[in-house]
Amino acid sequence: MELTPLNTKLLKASKFKDYHKYDTIHLAKHLLGKVLVSHIGEHTTAGIIIETEAYLHNDPSCHAYCNKKTKRNEAMFMKAGTSYVYFIYGMYYCFNVVSGAEDIGEAVLIRALLPIQGIEVMQERRNTQDLHNLCSGPGKLCQAMGINKVHNGISLLSDTLYIMDFKQVNEHEIVSTPRIGISKGKDLPYRFYTELSL
DNA sequence: GTGATGATTTAA
């Protein structure tokens, strides 16, 4: 790997493990500024998390609304720090970080990343050169990082897919808005993003 | 078994 200042910082960073220490809303904010890393298909890709959404168990737009377990959402009931990947619209995957207590059914949707590693691989997987079009959406970032249904239910403490501490984002740098693309729970301000660039 | 639908993306 080329030893740029960014890569040096990445090499020194440690794996985030404290998923169980935050409630879902807090985790959704706390994950901003951290780095999602994938080692998939002989490739490494990574990006800084810049947009998330929280899905709570008592929230009508949550796949596990009222703690109802189904074949699709069963990973949401595993322990915090598990990956929940689901297939949507017949063609895309979305990646979530399971949060909250076990058997409750809550998660944080990762909506956008700032690509920092494996950009050429991402460009190939996404079939575009445009850096701003690689990870700027939940379906896009899964495609760019090679995330699919085989990664549903795996631990984010694994070496395949995990999150690293990287940048501390302060509360005043976080914007909250209603969530995108849902038909229920439209008014809840559970989408979080931060203006970050390299 | 059937039918509706979706935490999206793309192209027009």
Place this chain on the structure above:
DNA sequence: TAAATCATCACT
């Protein structure tokens, strides 16, 4: 603004 595209879920 609409098409692409199919696994899942709630019903019958």
